[in-house]
Amino acid sequence: MANWDPSFPPERVLWYDEYIQRQGPITVNWLQMPRLPDDASRTEVVEPRGVALYRPDNTGEDDRVETLLAVSPLDDGSVCLWDVNGTRAGRRGAIVARSRPGILFIDGPDADNRRRSKRVDSGVTECVSVDSHRHRAYFAVQSHLIEVDLQRLCVVDLESYPWSITAMSAASPHVPLTVGTSLGIHLHDSRVKQPPRNDSNEFVDGLNTLSAQHFYERSLRNLFLDEPLPPYASLSQPGPLSILHLQHPGQEVSVSDHLYVAGRFSNILHYDRRKFPSIKDTIYSGASLCSMTSLPYPFSSVESELRRMGQLSQAQVKQSKSCEGGGRTLIACGDYNTKGALELYGLSSEGSAYLSPGEQNQFHNRSSASRSRLLSVVNHGTRIAVSDGTGCIKWFERDGFTEVRSCRIGHSEMAQGPSIFASMPGSDDIARKLLPTRDAAASRNPGVNDNDLLFWTGDKLGLARVSAQQPGFTAEDFEASRDVLLRQEERASEEERKAYGDMMRQALESQADDARLVRNLGLGSGHYR
Incomplete structure (x- = not known):
């Protein structure tokens, strides 16, 4: 023994x-599939392009089940969160939050982002890394490292590299993130922030309105500054896949x-x-x-x-x-x-x-x-x-x-x-x-x-x-639940429309009764107003 x-x-x-x-027996479960928000029929799914785990409560000191969320970039440029343990949504595998589409696109949500060269590379397995202590997630989008606040689901920073990102290490609050590009290994320390340039209007409240293109142009400007570039380890052979x-x-x-x-x-x-x-x-x-x-x-x-x-x-x-x-x-x-x-x-x-x-x-x-x-x-x-x-x-x-x-x-x-x-x-x-x-x-x-x-x-x-x-x-179980919710929403909307119609009808009848009373009393229209 x-x-x-x-x-x-x-x-x-x-x-x-x-x-x-x-x-014991093993069951294979499939998480809920996200769908296009502007799809009226709700039949077009949006595929996740990577995954990492997010522990927002940082529990583990007591006996209660910790909150565990799966974080993934979607093909439409949004960030999606799933409830793995069922503590937030009340059901395992359900979607609990999703950002607006296009926040991970370099040209911004309103640009033409149909080309695959602007999206998350589906061939990169290690394209997501989450720092649960700081509630931040890092996404590798082509040659850009995009930092997203998971509590607000918005982009807060971006750094560009001279080559495409092929791998990332796990994020830790105590050591820098290691980023592997096709021809080099880089260290990214989010704790060290570059001071704002005089020619840019960068402020914390404006990060929500700035597109990723703004951060991309800022990173390109930094490449031509007189300040020395951060040290990186060059690779004689391309293709790091795991760090x-x-x-x-x-x-x-x-x-x-x-x-x-x-x-x-x-x-x-x-x-x-x-x-x-x-x-x-x-x-x-x-x-x-x-x-x-x-x-x-x-x-x-x-x-x-x-x-x-x-x-x-x-x-x-x-x-x-x-x-x-x-x-x-x-x-x-x-x-x-x-x-x-x-x-x-x-x-x-x-x-x-x-x-x-x-x-x-x-x-x-x-x-x-x-x-x-x-x-x-x-x-x-x-x-x-x-x-x-x-x-x-x-x-x-x-x-x-x-x-x-x-x-x-x-x-x-x-x-x-x-x-x-x-x-x-x-x-x-x-x-x-x-x-x-x-x-x-x-x-x-x-x-x-x-x-x-x-x-x-x-x-x-x-x-x-x-x-x-x-x-x-399975994913179909969530679709069945979604259909039930849609039917409930339709019935609720029909009841609300009926109640609103009854209320308007009663108001019109009351207004007509007041008008008849004014005419019977011989008052002018000004008194009625």
């Missing part, structure tokens, strides 16, 4: 809930100064923020990687293999899991020779890959991970969750080799009617991005349904959860 135990000493695991997470901020050893949420970059190149790049933009070192992978995550606990491929075969004593297991040495684990996924690749790297306390004498710190699962490309990897409880190109979500042990379970997310037909391709083989949706719903900083004990998986398919949002009691929901 000590060899099998996947947890580390600082972690608290409810084993009853852990058993249900590993053996990871590494934690401190043994701490889930405390971010260190080490950051890693992976993408369409054979090495994982390691930078130290204190010495940026100089590169610290690299880790050779040989695979094309598109997603990364990490554990603040040590990893050794030799000890992991011995634990898998149950050959370590309790003292050896305790020693291998000890965090006193400051080790950490870097987890990456992608493809190697058209097959899925799941890779684990042991890191030292300085954040670098190390090799002890006679010990290997790397493990590459390129045979049994998946027969197609792995698209996303996250830590899900005491397991590693990945999604692949066949439409499956798989859970592995922390050794990266032992598969725990898997499920197929299936296909969600939108409310406008079933497609003729829905019944064809290989028509299932693919989870391009996975996000665990439980916050790693939560101090309360997690329940069995507190750690679900939110996923984005490229045009829809879904939720995979272990639930034996509550049935799943």
Whole structure:
């Protein structure tokens, strides 16, 4: 049992809930689809182009369910928020707020934004990052980083880069946001505001009326100033796809100064923020990687293999899991020779890959991970969750080799009617991005349904959860509820029109009675007025 135990000493695991997470039935739910506001028939859907999680209450110190919202940029240039836990809308997966269309377009909402070059690039997976402490979201729109206030749903700032943005790190209130463009790595610190220029009328109250074009022109003017440009790390090969901020050893949420970059190149790049933009070192992978995550606990491929075969004593297991040495684990996924690749790297306390004498710190699962490309990897409880190109979500042990379970997310037909391709083989949706719903900083004990998986398919949002009691929901359920609400609104409007007509009729009859009374008394029209 000590060899099998996947947890580390600082972690608290409810084993009853852990058993249900590993053996219980999985339901795949589909969140409500947003629709065009000016569509009279309400049949045209607007596709989300990315997703990130927003915790506006920053709870986790009590037993009540925290408010959890999914944030996504829509294809019409608006920002949409969904209720994941059902605390705001009273129902899981329902839309709770949506900005006006076009706020993410560079030319503004009133310009011609039909061209794809003005919208959020659907090929960029990491295009949204949310800072829940400051209630801000960052959206990558082509070569521009747009900052949106999530409480007012309006644009508050924009920064332009010389190349298209292909990846962003997770936002943190304590360290700058790392932005990856096609040919460089940049640091964006929203806490440092540039002073307003004398030739621009910039003020806080006017940000709501200014279009994104104003911020874009301001960024272009700053490029020609005499002030030196912020330092950035140039890339010899284009295409960063994932940027990871590494934690401190043994701490889930405390971010260190080490950051890693992976993408369409054979090495994982390691930078130290204190010495940026100089590169610290690299880790050779040989695979094309598109997603990364990490554990603040040590990893050794030799000890992991011995634990898998149950050959370590309790003292050896305790020693291998000890965090006193400051080790950490870097987890990456992608493809190697058209097959899925799941890779684990042991890191030292300085954040670098190390090799002890006679010990290997790397493990590459390129045979049994998946027969197609792995698209996303996250830590899900005491397991590693990945999604692949066949439409499956798989859970592995922390050794990266032992598969725990898997499920197929299936296909969600939108409310406008079933497609003729829905019944064809290989028509299932693919989870391009996975996000665990439980916050790693939560101090309360997690329940069995507190750690679900939110996923984005490229045009829809879904939720995979272990639930034996509550049935799943689909996008069509919200359409049925919307039809009921529309009929109720129509009946209410008809009753209001009828009541208004009765009131006007009574007023006219009363006015006619007054006019007859005036004539009978012989008074003039002036007295009547």
